[in-house]
Amino acid sequence: MVAPSRIFAPDLLAGQVIVVSGGGTGLGRAAALELVALGAEVVVCGRRPEPLEETVALAGERCRARVCDIREEDDVAAFVDWTLEQHGRIDTLLNNAGGQFLAPAESITPKGFRTVTRLNLDGTWLMTHAVATKAFIPAGEDGRARGGKVISVTLSPHNGLPGMVHSSAARAGVETMMAELSTEWARFGIRCNAIAAGQFGTEVFMTKYPQEMVAAAAGQVPLGRLGRPEEFAWLVAYLASPAGDWFSGATLTLDGGRDHHVGPWPIEGSRDAEGRPLQEARRA
Template sequence: MIAIWVASPLWAPLGARKESAVGSTPLRPDVHDGKVVLVTGGGTGIGRAVAIDFASCGARVVVCGRRPEPLEKAAAEIEAAGGTCLAVPANIRAEGEVERVVDTALKAFGRIDVLVNNAGGQFTAPAEEITPKGWRAVHDLAVDAGWAMTREVAVRSMIPNRSGAVFFMAFSPRRGIPGMVHATTARAALENLAAGLSLEWSRYGIRTVCVAPGTIATEGLEAAYDEADRRRWEQAVPLGRLGRPEEVSGLLCFLASPGGSYITGTTITVDGGVDAWGTGHPVPALETEDAPEGAEETL
């Protein structure tokens, strides 16, 4: 088994793996050589990890998002480690911005091989208090802008090249969450978009996959919630901890590699077992001395 793993064209042999300032994926550092990857929401959190890991595997990366500072910081980190990254500040909800981002990427690199639709936003509110403006804000960014970016990239690069991979990031797309009906319906739409496009665009060599992360320990989550909140979330995860951004980005790097070339039209969950448990309540403590203390129901 070990010999097979070492001999794989995808994985870097343990002894030959080089240390790098960025990148955590075990994939070979040349597995994405020549590819161009566009990541929306690429300056922070999961998007930043995705950009870093693809760059560490040889891809040229374009990151876009509303705030220039985190984009430029991520790009500088990638460039300092020997990678290639272009930062394009943009509000992709605004008219003409999707086209401008794609124009910039194509002028710089000539093609786009992988699109990661990671941009999204949300707020918590009872369903009856969600205004039409609030509903549109969430759906405009996640669904409408995501679709616009996907179509633009496909029509201008992937369909002519008869090749491409599109990923939609959608936390818990199949589950209702109190106070989040506007966000969960948007996520469900992305899951169906990935499935439907796979049926239409497979003839062009384009694969579409929905990736559903669980609760991931990003800097945004750390800043917004206290230790007690994080502890309650950990109790709801069978693996007993929150996810790490690189555990999501590593999956995307694999899915975009030759090893993932037969995967399309599906949703892959990365949540530490929460989907199997099927609830946001803490996993019940096992009747052993090692059972966690203080487990209680939480929303």
């Protein structure tokens, strides 16, 4: 059994069915475990079966998994159909799946650029559109659209990450997509939001990127540390809960202040010998 939530009541999401793409590792797995702990039925998907099976083993009987490549329209349609066959409904979609590679812009080929945007932007659209048209927009027993929630993960800082122009462009597109859909699909009771995630101490982050980059990451955050995966999971749970019902078209930045400033303040050159911020001498 998963550990109880440290923040929320254990039955907060009881009766909900929540889909988590990229649920086999990192932030997706953390979110899936928290959602299960709160009573939700969770369906995780991803391209590799082994990590998904590990998530299910950790989460228990209220979590199911199916392999799905979100870049492929037929895969996405089959996955959503299967989820509806298993559970009869979907209440929230967490678009967490994504990825990128570190490279200076001049060395990224057109194929490499398309690979990243196809996953992060096109894949998010395919999942969002399929869940909306198959689960959220069709009328329920009362004749009204069922509605639902879409939460899409993007990146902070918003001015782009040097070395990741492909992902920066794609994630900006996702934020605009969520904002636009929050208006267009409000008539169906669909709420669309984004979480701009900063740097979290996931296993993927700690092992995938150059160790020099990993070692320097916490020093670029004003709060002086990397995010903890459970902090991301708590925000997802909040948005999925009734407390998140008034959020739509928003981008919530979760990054320890990184979006506003690089590193702790005061920076070198703006502090005195004791480390205090410099200030102007005032007239008496």
